[in-house]
Amino acid sequence: MFEGLFVPRELAERLSDEACVERMLDVERALSRAEARAGVIPEAEAIHIDLDVDRLVAEGRAAGNPVEPLVRALHAQAESAHLGATSQDIIDTALVLVARDAFDVFELDGLAAACARLADEHRNTVIAARTLLQQAVPTTFGLKAAGWLVAILQAGSLVTSCCKELAAELGGAAGTLAALGDRGPEVLRLFAEELSLPEPVVPWHTNRVRFAQLGSALAILAGICAKIGLDVQLLSQTEIAEVREAVGGASSTMPHKRNPVGSTRARACARHAQAAASVLFGSLEQEHERAAGAWHAEWKALRDALAYSGGAVAAAREVLDGLEVDPQRMRANIADDTLSEARRLGVDAQSPEDYLGSATAFVDRALELYRAS
Amino acid sequence: MFEGLFVPRELAERLSDEACVERMLDVERALSRAEARAGVIPEAEAIHIDLDVDRLVAEGRAAGNPVEPLVRALHAQAESAHLGATSQDIIDTALVLVARDAFDVFELDGLAAACARLADEHRNTVIAARTLLQQAVPTTFGLKAAGWLVAILQAGSLVTSCCKELAAELGGAAGTLAALGDRGPEVLRLFAEELSLPEPVVPWHTNRVRFAQLGSALAILAGICAKIGLDVQLLSQTEIAEVREAVGGASSTMPHKRNPVGSTRARACARHAQAAASVLFGSLEQEHERAAGAWHAEWKALRDALAYSGGAVAAAREVLDGLEVDPQRMRANIADDTLSEARRLGVDAQSPEDYLGSATAFVDRALELYRAS
Amino acid sequence: MFEGLFVPRELAERLSDEACVERMLDVERALSRAEARAGVIPEAEAIHIDLDVDRLVAEGRAAGNPVEPLVRALHAQAESAHLGATSQDIIDTALVLVARDAFDVFELDGLAAACARLADEHRNTVIAARTLLQQAVPTTFGLKAAGWLVAILQAGSLVTSCCKELAAELGGAAGTLAALGDRGPEVLRLFAEELSLPEPVVPWHTNRVRFAQLGSALAILAGICAKIGLDVQLLSQTEIAEVREAVGGASSTMPHKRNPVGSTRARACARHAQAAASVLFGSLEQEHERAAGAWHAEWKALRDALAYSGGAVAAAREVLDGLEVDPQRMRANIADDTLSEARRLGVDAQSPEDYLGSATAFVDRALELYRAS
């Protein structure tokens, strides 16, 4: 409900049924071109179809997927289309394209840049480190941001590498490409080439490692955004007030309150992305050569994982881009005990700055990783 | 993706943003009437607003919820509206109404009736019982259907009782109904009465037992539909062929194949309902008087739990309503070992019929429960 | 790992393999007595077996469950034992007994009493209500505790009613009680009576509503404990310091720090109970008359749900029993904005006490519910 509050519009459009149908048609066109190049069909007939998604869904209901009516419409126009393919080839490959399209508009670079900027600007800004929500010893806000940065870089790199492994799917009725005789592997190679996708070793109709892996990476990325959101919320508490979000949330009862709304969105989004990843785990157990339910559950799960991890990234980026940081307050909040604790540990600490250990060195290491990424 | 394949249209409409906004306005109206009756405001001003959901979402983004712009629009028309309430009061109570509306169109009676009909008609239809997917001893198809029936009755009764416990929410800014002075409890009582909802003992802004409980019940109901779907799929296997779905799924490559498409839908739906319930579990941990993320995550979770458990029920009902049962095949499939097993256990079984034990008695008990429900 | 940190010893013992085997023997004994009473066997032979769990597990591995070797041992002693039953009858009924035993040592009454005491004692203790982690308006600490109380009463009552619905299981090889001829229902009735358990309408070998429902209720109960833990942690923050746990956690590096360790345990436990409930949801989808994996997954899931929800309750109870509350600090922390906010809303609030609305009335309602429970 009210998905528009959480998922950026452009991302939502790239994940819409309409976008998916467009990609299915792209996949059918790529198949025709590949088969024409392989000499399996004389030429790739033009495919110009304007398909009504509601109709596809209504007619696809009996078949259990939207490809069957799509292929019927296709055949009316291009007799040689879809040769040797099965519905799942079209849907799986379209989902791969949709996933890559969607990830392209994740605001990941912006989020990493915002973390890096905060890490750099606040390398000398002392703040109380808090463990189990109790002040521990001083650290710097720069190191906190550097921690976010490293996590975002790791998680982003995970998603990127998962996206790269998303291969084309072409196996025909049951993974043997039987209708293509002995030209199966060649058509598969050309098909993948047409779509600039990796070629799988064997069709992956019921080997769902790739989707589960992508879902996991997205869940992890979203989880890191939630961690950032949680830290920002905790630092924004009335009694702490060390940071606040620029675009504070208005309240219908309390108009002057500044709610950490972006952080709230990030945290809410992460839960959906993680639940979607769980569905993808459960969908690894698929029957024989095509699953009767587990595959069908992946569609929404993959879509939700992308929509809500993208939403989490956008929210976290918005939060950090506009974050108002109050170094005076950070320093003032450091409790006397926190300093005496430092002294107890053998550091001759007159001020928090004397007790930062390797904080700055770690910030530098994080920024180095960022620049190399 | 392609949610239209899984979620019945009417159910989807009752779960739409538009429906939710309509219910929010109903809640605001009920509040005004309650406050007028309590003498807190002179009279309930009329509320006739046609709100554009896209605008609410766009404007609600900064506030983190769609109520803030709604209240602004409301106040332009009815100055006394929303008095003493907070956004969460409106959304929570609207969600309660939406949930009840949605459950009203679950095809639960139809599903139970289909189970009962099969149990009754096939009380004497012998079939191999299968444990760990191996034939065990004979049973009846009627008892199998009776098992489905009892489970559906249990799960349906769970959901029904959870729906009944969904109370009105009214706590104001922080659960004290402060702006209503000492008339809080009275307004709360009248507000609940106006909406024909139970009155809570205290406001439940961060006590989410009700929603988690409803989500669980829906997940369980969907899980039973998946169990029915799985049994039907297993019995429909080419090599077993004891039942088949009436509206078989066409295949884009293999047009004459009869896929168990409804069962597939039921099983796919259940996974989403269960994932949504997990999100609701996670959302029990809420901060202080209003959560910063956990509450916001409930909206989609509750919606998905309703949409997909309703989808599972609709699919299971469609499957059983049109199920083609082949008693001859059921009998013929019983392996010789299955009968000799019976004899080994001391039953003088010449035919499967001699070995049904209390199958019929159990069918009768299930039907009795059904008739009493 | 280090489960002993989280799960109370007595609870762990009631959930041990040894306890489960004991209960299996109880179930076998009850079956013999029931069959003797029904005249199915001449008399209930005595069963005095000391079974080595390691051996049962080692020998049960090939069978996939520990009952097969147990029955072999049993038959060496009591020829008439286990007549008509199947492994699952014994395990399911033993799990029912184990679940009830385990719930008996949940410290639920103590937890509710601690909430009630705090609600009562602090009915006039003002504290800032916090929404989205921002101070909103004043409330009382008593109302906060009353909110916990109501949630615990609801969740506790859920678990209690689920436990009451846990029925005896007796269906024989495939749910027909075939080996008992027409005396199945009578034996089932007597068997349930012997164990003081409800009698099911039909055997529930693959109808897992009861276990999923119990798992859900436990997950909800644990979630409420996590909510209490989170509130305590937030109030315990160095900068807020309105409460602290009596038995603070020592730190290996910072010995004088007072960590909210009990709250931490409660929150950690809840996650495991909720994950276990998810497994139980997934296990609703079971094949035919005995599942090939889903059933076997329930054993650990049920055990974990009980162990960790019980752990969460124990931790929350320990936290609240010893909670040090600082009313002065609570009052002093209320920000000026929080009061001016009150005035803006039309309340002539000179002090926080003027702005408590129905807080006390709600506390009274909660305590009334508690006393009636």
Next chain:
Amino acid sequence: MFEGLFVPRELAERLSDEACVERMLDVERALSRAEARAGVIPEAEAIHIDLDVDRLVAEGRAAGNPVEPLVRALHAQAESAHLGATSQDIIDTALVLVARDAFDVFELDGLAAACARLADEHRNTVIAARTLLQQAVPTTFGLKAAGWLVAILQAGSLVTSCCKELAAELGGAAGTLAALGDRGPEVLRLFAEELSLPEPVVPWHTNRVRFAQLGSALAILAGICAKIGLDVQLLSQTEIAEVREAVGGASSTMPHKRNPVGSTRARACARHAQAAASVLFGSLEQEHERAAGAWHAEWKALRDALAYSGGAVAAAREVLDGLEVDPQRMRANIADDTLSEARRLGVDAQSPEDYLGSATAFVDRALELYRAS
């Protein structure tokens, strides 16, 4: 419950509390050596402690973790031990070592070898491909096994690479290594070197990408084992009987039945590994510099993920190693429709062998990947 049925003994031992405490001591020793090498302490004092896990747990309860009593015991013997470290450094690094130890005894090579053997031996064994549990067109049992093989190789390689990324953890009280002055990075480098672990860019106390990633990879691996188990179970059905497990499960009621017990175990295990991975996702959201619950929940989750994915691998391997394959039955089961379907698609298929398309080519590609792995 009855974990011994599911988790191999050696794996369980490597995941025991005792093993974890041993690894904690290894970590303390490595720290002392590193600090001696860096000149931070004069020399690494010998650490010879025999710690009673029950006592550690009992005494660690107040601190919320078992390191605090361990460090006390340590200091009685070696004054310079633990310098600069915090409990989490010791536990996290010990968990890393435990995870690697545990993965070392996964029977992954054996499982891959069993898949490869079946793929190779049965490259010409025709079998009906089944989609949505309906016969589709012929394929080979070799291609089915090749599909398993590729999935296992992918998943295994995921886990392996996650294990390689498990870095040493050393951050001190709050991630700054404050007590080590400016020698933090050097000690960190030497500490990692002593343990042959990668050095992290910054301490990762609340950056849990590594553990979430490992949990995901294990969940995926277990999911593939469940897929293998499900396929074997479906092929083992009485009515299909194309394969059967060598060590069939005895039944307490039906001793001659051959239950697919290993497959059942694999499927049950996968659910636990996946639930554990979900907990690890949820634990990504950690507060500030040390989490108050989310971290503590990881211990059991990581342990369960390792125990049950390892259990799934062991079970799948056992199943495939002893799998009895019946090529005659596979061929005989192919329905006439399946062949006529082939003809309809334009293949001049007189026999199933004429309709295998690229099945053999795909088997070769899978085996090539296997040999290169």
